[in-house]
Amino acid sequence: MRLTPIPDAGLGVPPVPRPAAEPQDLLFEVENLKVHFATDDGLVRAVDGVTFGIPRAKTVCIVGESGSGKSITGRSLMNLLPHTARIVDGHVLYHPEPGRTIDIGKLDPRGKPIRALRGKDVSFISQEPMAALSPVHTIGQQMVPVISRHLKLGRREATERAAAMLARVGIPKPAERLGSYPFEFSGGMRQRVCIALALSCRPKLVIADEPTTALDVTTQANIIDLLVELQEESGLSILFITHDLGVVAEVASDVVVMYLGKVVERGSVEEIFHDPRHPYTRALLRSVPRLGAGRDTRLAAIRGMVPSPFDRPKGCDFHPRCDFAIAGTCDVTAPPDVALGGSRSVRCVLPEAIRPPVQRAETPPSSTQRTLRHG
Numbered sequence: 091m092r093l094t095p096i097p098d099a100g101l102g103v104p105p106v107p108r109p110a111a112e113p114q115d116l117l118f119e120v121e122n123l124k125v126h127f128a129t130d131d132g133l134v135r136a137v138d139g140v141t142f143g144i145p146r147a148k149t150v151c152i153v154g155e156s157g158s159g160k161s162i163t164g165r166s167l168m169n170l171l172p173h174t175a176r177i178v179d180g181h182v183l184y185h186p187e188p189g190r191t192i193d194i195g196k197l198d199p200r201g202k203p204i205r206a207l208r209g210k211d212v213s214f215i216s217q218e219p220m221a222a223l224s225p226v227h228t229i230g231q232q233m234v235p236v237i238s239r240h241l242k243l244g245r246r247e248a249t250e251r252a253a254a255m256l257a258r259v260g261i262p263k264p265a266e267r268l269g270s271y272p273f274e275f276s277g278g279m280r281q282r283v284c285i286a287l288a289l290s291c292r293p294k295l296v297i298a299d300e301p302t303t304a305l306d307v308t309t310q311a312n313i314i315d316l317l318v319e320l321q322e323e324s325g326l327s328i329l330f331i332t333h334d335l336g337v338v339a340e341v342a343s344d345v346v347v348m349y350l351g352k353v354v355e356r357g358s359v360e361e362i363f364h365d366p367r368h369p370y371t372r373a374l375l376r377s378v379p380r381l382g383a384g385r386d387t388r389l390a391a392i393r394g395m396v397p398s399p400f401d402r403p404k405g406c407d408f409h410p411r412c413d414f415a416i417a418g419t420c421d422v423t424a425p426p427d428v429a430l431g432g433s434r435s436v437r438c439v440l441p442e443a444i445r446p447p448v449q450r451a452e453t454p455p456s457s458t459q460r461t462l463r464h465g
């Protein structure tokens with residue numbers, strides 16, 4: 091794990107007020123999304139009623155332990171799921187421009203409309219660049235046809251754009267390197283190539299799924315800086331999936347905390363770090379090294395394990411690991427998702443979790459009530 095210092099998550103610090111994104115500023119709205127896997131061992135409710143929005147030109151981070159449903163949520167935004175997975179409920183609404191809506195979850199995952207969006211409107215950067223690139227094709231053979239198809243450019247212009255993108259992400263001698271194979275690049279350079287490929291068709295959203303996990307600490311920092319710079323230049327939105335709260339503190343505008351397929355808390359990065367409400371969010375923050383903590387300070391691991399998706403606890407999914415669980419309540423009834431104003435919500439019944447926020451904002455109206463125009 092990267093030892094990035096995070097802002098003090100002292101629970102007494104008041105949140106910094108921050109305006110919530112208006113619905114028309116949202117590029118994506120995920121509403122009550124449910125994605126299930128039918129397996130030989132039973133049903134896996136990998137994503138179990140997830141709701142959040144991605145504002146234009148902002149970075150939303152999804153955090154949570156392994157198996158919480160981060161990647162499957164991210165992949166749902168491209169309707170690019172394993173063949174055993176099904177979107178069984180909810181919506182993934184894409185607003186390419188204000189007033190126009192595409193329900194991504196309703197498109198045929200293999201059909202032409204979704205294939206036209208993948209790579210062009212929404213692109214993906216994965217943890218393992220080697221898996222994302224074909225080992226038997228040069229970088230140019232992988233970039234040029236994609237650019238040519240999506241941006242409707244001739245071969246020469248597409249090649250020029252590919253070289254310009256490689257130059258932009260810091261690859262020396264970019265025109266020459268278009269003739270190189272992925273194995274001829276170092277790990278960090280390969281991830282830069284993947285970023286160049288992902289951004290080459292000017293997407294509106296990039297889904298970055300643990301893009302720095304496989305890299306050394308210095309390269310991680312360089313890649314994060316590069317993504318932030320590219321976002322500032324191009325105004326793209328980023329959905330950043332990570333375990334690393336240090337990275338979240340650096341890049342996020344909004345944070346979605348997931349546990350066992352559900353969003354347990356969401357809010358602005360300031361709200362999550364300065365006024366975390368859910369015991370799981372608080373426990374995650376306590377498990378991160380903090381600048382200024384004494385050398386002898388032990389990090390607080392979250393006790394217990396994430397339950398098996400086949401053996402979910404009754405009541406609140408987190409209650410067996412929660413230091414504040416109320417017997418007779420948390421082990422009996424699943425807590426509702428309580429809206430706290432703006433984009434903020436918490437799925438917990440504890441009074442300190444659902445106390446009124448310092449400054450209330452209007453909750454945006456649900457867009458399920460708005461007319462969907464498929465296009």
Ligand SMILES: Nc1ncnc2c1ncn2[C@@H]1O[C@H](COP(=O)(O)OP(=O)(O)OP(=O)(O)O)[C@@H](O)[C@H]1O
Binds near residue numbers: 127129157158163
């Ligand atoms: N192909 C699959 N078949 C069956 N279950 C799956 C499949 N892929 C994922 N799952 C299950 O879906 C749940 C969510 O998985 P997901 O990969 O989204 O979690 P994650 O939070 O991204 O975890 P990690 O950080 O380890 O990648 C897990 O219980 C996982 O075991």
